[in-house]
Amino acid sequence: MHAAAFSPRGGVVPKTTRLRGQSIIEYVLIIAVIGLVIVFAGPGVAGAIRNQFNLVCNTLDSGTSGGIEGGGASGGGSAGADSAIVQTAVAKDAKDWTLDEQKAVAEDIAAKGEASPAYAKAKAAMDAGTEFSMKLTNSDILKYRIIGINHDDLADGSGKAGLTFLTTSPTISSYMCYKGSKSNAGGWEKSELRQKMNSGEIWNLMPTEFQGKVKRVKKLTNNAGSGEEILGDEENKNISATATLDKLFLLSYSEIVPAAHGEGEIIPSLPGTPIGGPTHNWAYKYPWTSSEGTQYEAFQGKVTERYSNNACLQLDSEGFRWEWWERTVNPCSSTGFLNVDANGNPSDSCDQKASLYVCPAWCF
Structure with a gap:
């Protein structure tokens, strides 16, 4: 055990900080190398090395504060390994992001918003529909994309x-x-599918590495049910959405479609009504259908039809299109839930006992 050093004026002598002078030398040497490469190797190779130099500089800076060893990251951002992972993600194509990089980018954006160095790349990936993939525990490959930011x-x-x-x-x-x-x-709250997605067989399909990264979020849904047979028409109209806390979840109708029309607007037809027969919009007759969350950013300007086809919602595979579940109950019936049909119509519905494809959503 070492004795503490005491100042002649009393008290413990403060521990001195050690400046990282070697970092300055590293910068100078790297700049010199880039200069030589520009002369002898041409601008193409030099550009690639310059990008790596920027990455090294950012990584070094993330571990120092004012050149003092042990200092935290400036600006209140993420530090150390997390910051390095974000910088690595920024330097590569988003389609190649690993699960670790997806999580680090998500947490950096949650902390910094548009000021995150990864924000622009994540938004571009969302807008382009960039797909990621992971292997499930049964060896099937699941593909997925970003649909929302903060x-x-x-x-x-x-x-x-x-x-x-x-x-x-x-x-x-x-x-x-x-x-x-x-x-x-x-x-949705009492459905067996929700149970399977959050603790049962569907959750167990997800690899352990993935499970440890998922953030539990609050989802608003009509968890009472629907239809005059259950509630009566007036009660059905006045249902309030309630929250569930979910790791994996299905999208709701209002998270897919644009914000509701004005009260009393007439549209040509709705599921459950005669074709061509005028009827009030769901937002007027069943206000809760507009209270189960807001449209995700990836669908804004792309999902324009509430009761018709949307190409960006089509679930395609090997030349076939498939239907997939939503968590919203059928507003017009005591049986069934809404689903997106094969043509991308988000207002289709199917009996709850039918088997459709499940498109889990989740957050990092």
């Missing part, structure tokens, strides 16, 4: 999840409720 509320109330992802491949299928179920009473 969109979903974290379950612990601490803020927003940086990135929201949606499955884009017909990899998993399931019924919504057990085959003995006679209604959609209890909605």
